[in-house]
Amino acid sequence: MIYLDFYGIKLKVVSDDADLLEKLRADFSYFKSSDDSYSISVNIQKQKPLYDKIRGLKALIRKSDCAIYDKGNERFVDYLGEALAVYNYGTETGEIYSINKDLLHELAYLMILSRVGEKLDKKGVHRVHALGITCNSKTVLCLMPQGAGKTTLCLELLKYPEIKLLSDESPLISRKGQILPFPLRIGINTSLDIPGKYLYNFNRRKYGNKTLIDIEYFKDKIAVSDEASDFPVSVFIGKREASVNSIIKKAAKHKAIVPFMQHHVIGIGLPQMIEYFLRKDFQDIISKTGILFSRMYTSIKSILKSDVYVFIIGQDKQKNAQVLIEFLKK
Numbered sequence: 001m002i003y004l005d006f007y008g009i010k011l012k013v014v015s016d017d018a019d020l021l022e023k024l025r026a027d028f029s030y031f032k033s034s035d036d037s038y039s040i041s042v043n044i045q046k047q048k049p050l051y052d053k054i055r056g057l058k059a060l061i062r063k064s065d066c067a068i069y070d071k072g073n074e075r076f077v078d079y080l081g082e083a084l085a086v087y088n089y090g091t092e093t094g095e096i097y098s099i100n101k102d103l104l105h106e107l108a109y110l111m112i113l114s115r116v117g118e119k120l121d122k123k124g125v126h127r128v129h130a131l132g133i134t135c136n137s138k139t140v141l142c143l144m145p146q147g148a149g150k151t152t153l154c155l156e157l158l159k160y161p162e163i164k165l166l167s168d169e170s171p172l173i174s175r176k177g178q179i180l181p182f183p184l185r186i187g188i189n190t191s192l193d194i195p196g197k198y199l200y201n202f203n204r205r206k207y208g209n210k211t212l213i214d215i216e217y218f219k220d221k222i223a224v225s226d227e228a229s230d231f232p233v234s235v236f237i238g239k240r241e242a243s244v245n246s247i248i249k250k251a252a253k254h255k256a257i258v259p260f261m262q263h264h265v266i267g268i269g270l271p272q273m274i275e276y277f278l279r280k281d282f283q284d285i286i287s288k289t290g291i292l293f294s295r296m297y298t299s300i301k302s303i304l305k306s307d308v309y310v311f312i313i314g315q316d317k318q319k320n321a322q323v324l325i326e327f328l329k330k
Contacts, residue, residue: 004112005033007172007180009119011112012036015044020105023200026214027109027185030222040115042094044108049084049097060280065205068275077275083107087115087276102203114273121291124175126298127182128260129269132171133157134164134223135328139179139231141171141302142311143259144238146269149313149320151186153238156321162329164223170270173298177230177305181223186213231305234328238311246323247312256308260299265292 002025004011010033015021025032054069054076061068069076073090083098085107094111098104117127131142131150144150154168165183172180187202187210198217203209215222237251237259262268278288313320 003033003036003038004028004031005035006031006116007120007125008123009040009116010035010038011116012038012041013044013108013112014041015046015104015108017044017046017101017104020044020046020101020108023105023202024108024112026200026212026216028112029185029214029216030181030183040092040094040119042096042108042111044096044104046099046101046104047097048099049078049081051078051084053084053086054078061274061278063274066275070280075276075279079103079107085111085275087111089279103205105202106204110271110273111276113271114276117270117272118277118291120172121294122287124294125172125178125180126174126264126291126295127170127267127270128173129170129263129267131168132166132179132181134166135325136162138233138328139166140234140236140328141232141306142236142238143256143263144240144313148238148240149317150238151188152317153313153320153324154186155188155192156317157325158218158221160321160325163221163325165218165221166223173231173264173302175294175298177301178225179230179232180225183215183218183222185215186218187211188213231302233306235302235306235308236311236324237308238313240313243312243314244316244319245312246314246316246320248323248327249310249312251308251310253303253306253308255310256303256306257299260303264299264302265295267295 001014013024057069059067060070067078073088075087077085082100083103086095096107131154133140151168157163167182168186170182172182198214200212202212235256
């Protein structure tokens with residue numbers, strides 16, 4: 001088993017497969033803990049799904065890749081006969097069953113992030129789908145659509161000594177204005193000169209096979225909380241263009257409203273997982289409304305406190321990083 005601590009949200013993860021546990025440890029190595037206390041437990045079993053648990057239940061929601069059922073405090077998610085996930089909101093315990101090891105890894109990773117994300121939301125600490133870095137202790141967020149090259153830009157920026165990483169995909173913003181690191185494993189499609197002990201494979205249903213880098217490899221490049229300024233100093237709205245040029249232009253603050261609504265308030269690109277995040281009871285509706293308004297608050301404060309720029313990202317990855325670094329050092 002492994003223990004994890006996400007800013008006070010403590011988990012225990014149990015599995016009968018040692019290799020799977022090791023991959024999950026690498027996914028969340030920044031948050032590993034020696035404290036064996038926990039408020040959430042996730043049990044992953046490499047076995048045929050126990051479909052007797054949902055026999056006779058009517059689907060609450062049907063998606064292209066799963067069907068969702070409820071019974072009391074329990075949520076059941078049937079992944080088209082390949083896996084069954086069970087989550088009890090009363091005891092905060094999750095179970096995942098499948099004979100597909102890659103699918104077990106994916107579903108466990110997403111369940112953990114979904115539940116941790118909601119628990120942090122309730123504490124007024126919210127994820128934003130962005131590349132987060134510090135440059136000489138100044139906090140920078142780069143908001144880009146999926147596939148625009150956040151990870152590629154991140155890996156290039158980390159080559160510079162003045163750059164520290166908050167997260168390549170989901171740094172945290174608290175209602176108090178703190179920018180907190182949330183570094184997870186980094187996925188790459190190409191080979192890099194990194195020792196093999198930090199690399200492992202992750203095969204996801206919709207995205208295929210990727211090589212992952214254990215964030216432990218970059219441990220000396222992770223920003224600590226007191227190195228980051230309160231609220232972002234600069235917000236860059238990234239736009240990918242088929243160009244050899246990389247350009248940064250000052251923008252009006254209102255230009256950041258839509259990107260923050262998409263990537264922070266709604267959470268497009270974040271692993272929130274409707275399977276666990278949305279429930280049907282009135283109390284949960286009130287809770288989610290509170291989360292929505294809290295995210296709106298941190299969005300507005302971030303925009304008002306920041307300088308906003310449009311960052312035209314060209315095809316030359318080294319030049320993209322160089323242009324951004326030179327701009328930040330001015």
